[in-house]
Amino acid sequence: MDADLAQPAARALLAFWRAAGVDMDEAEAVYASAPVAAPVREVSAPVPKPKPKVAAADATVENARAMAAAAKTIAELRAAVEDFDGCALKRTARNTVFSDGVDDAPVLLIGEAPGKDEDEQGKPFVGRSGQLLDRMLAQIGLDRRSNVLISNTIYWRPPGNRDPTQGEIVACLPFVERLIELSRPKLLILTGKAAAQTVLKREDAVTRMRGRKLNYTREGLEAPVNALVMLHPAYLLRQPQQKRQAWADLLLAETWLDELGVARGARP
8 A cells, every 4th residue: 555545544543443442552652663664756867968079060160260271362262162061051052152353352342141143143242232232332433343352251042031040150251251361451341230240250230330440350360451341232222211321431431442542443
C-alpha cells in the first residue's frame, strides 16, 4: 500500500479500538516509534553537457578572412567572392553582385544589398535607386565610368528583398574590409543605415552620422580613410522630402573632394 495512504488508515484503526475500550497506549507507542518510509522519488540521470565546439559561423568567417587576405588585387578579390560559399544567400540568388565602376577610382561608394534588378544584371545600383544615385553623383562630377567604384556590404540578393541577417553580414564583411584596404579611396561614401553601421561599426542613426566628416579605421589599415555617410537613394524615393538633406550631403562631398584634390568631370 502506498505510504501516504497506509498512515491515515493505521491511525483510524487505533482510534477505533481505543473507542471500543481496548488499551491502545502500548500499540500507539510502537506505531509512533516506527520509521516512516520516505516516498521513493525518481532520480533523473544527469544530462551530460555538450563539449564546446567551434561554431560553424566562426569557421565561415575565418574562411572568408583567409580568402579575402589572399587577394592582392580587386580583381582577385572579386574572384574570391565568386568562389565563396559561406553565405546561404548565394544559393537563392541569380548572380553575385560585387562591384561596378573603376577599380582604381578615388571614390568608393558602398551600399547595402542587391535588389531584383541588381540580381538580374549582376551589378550594384542599377534599378530605380541606382538611376537616382547616378544623377546625384553627376551633380558633383562623379560617375561609375571614370572615377567611382560602387559595391555593397552583401553580395547576393536576400529573398524578397528582406533585411540581411547578422550572420549574412559578418560572412561578407571580410571582403568589404579588404576592398576598402585594396582600393585605398580618397573618399569612402556609405549610403544608408546598414552600410554605415556595418562598415563603421557604429549603432548611430544615419541622421546622426550624415553631414559630418568621419574616418574609417581598422586594425592593419595603413591610415584612416575619409568617410561620409549619405541617405540611401531608395529611402529618397520613398521620402522625397528628404532630398534637401541629400543635396547638403552632396555639397559636403564636393567640398571635401576639392580639398583632397580629386579631379572630376563637369557638372551637368
